[in-house]
Every structure is written in structure tokens, then in C-alpha cells.
Amino acid sequence: MPFYPMPEWRQEHWPSDAQAFSLESMKNASILIALLLAMSACGPWPQVDAPQHAEPGAWPALLPMEEIAPLSRNDGTAQAEGQRLSNRAAALRNRARLMRQSVPDQDAMDAMRSRLAR
Numbered sequence: 001m002p003f004y005p006m007p008e009w010r011q012e013h014w015p016s017d018a019q020a021f022s023l024e025s026m027k028n029a030s031i032l033i034a035l036l037l038a039m040s041a042c043g044p045w046p047q048v049d050a051p052q053h054a055e056p057g058a059w060p061a062l063l064p065m066e067e068i069a070p071l072s073r074n075d076g077t078a079q080a081e082g083q084r085l086s087n088r089a090a091a092l093r094n095r096a097r098l099m100r101q102s103v104p105d106q107d108a109m110d111a112m113r114s115r116l117a118r
Contacts, residue, residue: 098116103109 103112
């Protein structure tokens with residue numbers, strides 16, 4: 001690909017690599033950003049009304065735990081859910097252990113893939 005030099009009239013106005021990222025240009029850019037931010041802060045604030053559902057009233061009464069406990073479900077679903085999550089965590093730990101093992105050849109890789117697919 002041939003190299004075509006830039007015309008002389010263009011060279012004097014085109015910044016070189018050293019000029020493009022000089023400290024002076026960075027300072028000018030930061031001044032411009034600060035000026036734009038200051039100008040954007042001069043705009044009027046939007047008028048926002050209070051939400052319609054915000055009605056002042058009394059705080060809800062706090063109930064003792066003894067009164068709340070009979071209201072909760074105690075049909076064993078929490079224990080079953082906890083056991084299910086524990087089993088899933090153990091399976092994920094086992095999967096992570098398998099994935100951390102080194103694989104010496106393609107047969108071992110295929111065996112590991114089949115174990116992970118289960």
C-alpha cells in the first residue's frame with residue numbers, strides 16, 4: 001500500500017501524535033467538561049408532587065413473635081426446601097471438584113464430560 005504524504009497546507013493545522021494527547025489538550029478538555037456540567041446545573045428543577053398513596057397515619061403495631069409463629073406454615077416445606085438446597089450445594093461442590101482435576105488425554109476428557117453431564 002503506497003504512502004501518500006499529507007499536503008503541506010494540511011500539516012500545519014493537523015495535530016501530531018505528541019500534540020493530540022498533550023497536557024494542554026487534556027486541560028482544555030477538562031475545562032470544557034466542567035463548563036458543560038456547570039451549564040447543565042443552571043436549568044430549572046422539575047416539579048415533583050408527592051406520591052398519591054403517601055398518606056400520613058399511625059405506624060403499624062409490632063406483634064410479639066409468639067403471636068406470629070402460629071401464623072407461619074409448619075408443614076415441613078421449609079425443611080424439605082432446606083434439604084433440597086443442601087443437596088444442590090453438595091452436587092455443585094462435587095461438580096467444581098471434578099472440573100478442577102487435570103485431564104491428561106482425550107479419553108479422560110470424555111469421561112469427565114460424561115460425569116458432568118449427569
